[in-house]
Amino acid sequence: MLRVAIVDDHEIVRAGFREMLADESGIAIAFEAASGEEALARLPGSACDVLLLDLALPGQSGVDVLRTLRQHHVDLRVLVLTGYPEERYALTMIRHGADGYLSKECGQAELLQAVRTVAQGRRYLSPYVAELLAGRVAGTVAEAPHQQLSERELQVFLRLAQGQSVSKIGTVLHLSVKTVSTYRSRLLEKLGVESNAELAAYALRNGLLVE
Template structure:
């Protein structure tokens, strides 16, 4: 029997944590092993329990969710954190993903979305709620994405995929045996060609162009 996915909940509202804990208890593949109401306590809980996925609210007293995500991911680049928030603007998605989160969902999303997101992130994927991935009028059409991606050099494509998966520049340098500055230059070129500025946007393009599953 496969071991359940170990989850830590971080939210300053006890009733929200209780609701999520009750929801996740209905799923045999997921087990909530700890929870806290403060970002300041999240790192110690992470060290003590080594969860498969940490579910992090963004709006909390103290250092807040974004800074908590940043601190944990700076200390452990393999940390898998799902950001969830009342904010449904792309700005927050971008900030959370740039801080190191592996996914983002809205607190207004269907209960099944939380379970799906946790399972996907635990398997090493990224998860951005579909509502945030809908094209709007000023975005490049999907066909253009494909054409640009096809024009990338082999090394640019490698870097693009790893960036889209949420790898940091240092992690990509290690993975591809390149210098960090070289990776940074590739990243700049790729973002320029695709006319984006964030990890979330790269993940979006990778998903809608079919080179990475959502």
């Protein structure tokens, strides 16, 4: 039996994916969670093979949760299932450890294919994401500055863009204020901006704000 967890803060969305998966023999719902914190709390006591992870979660974002999962649940397969278009986050999330990336607009057949693919230890790439990756490898698709950020830089960037203070980011991410300030300086340089306001404007232009 393949055990799947669904992490999304919208009950109606969880219900929809639960229904799509429940109709398939050989798949059981391990648990559902409305936040990253709830999912992380449930995992130690729940047998789970594949976790469906939204990026836009209250509290810890999907970006934060993925980092924790890769540190403490290395055998768990993670399929990002989100409303953000593939061109915004897919390659970045896969580079940072996701086993696949799927739009919430997917149909039942594609969802089942993605779940089974990552459960087998392989990466799931939709045709569009595969095309993006091929373009990147061939050099015909330019990599945007934010796509070159490290996992930790991305976490700090998104929180700064949301208007969080350096001290709050340090508390949430368990980093010193000095370390967060160092990341901020790197971000300003890498993204070619000069202030937090310009960081936020960059994020808005590129549709990156995870709320």
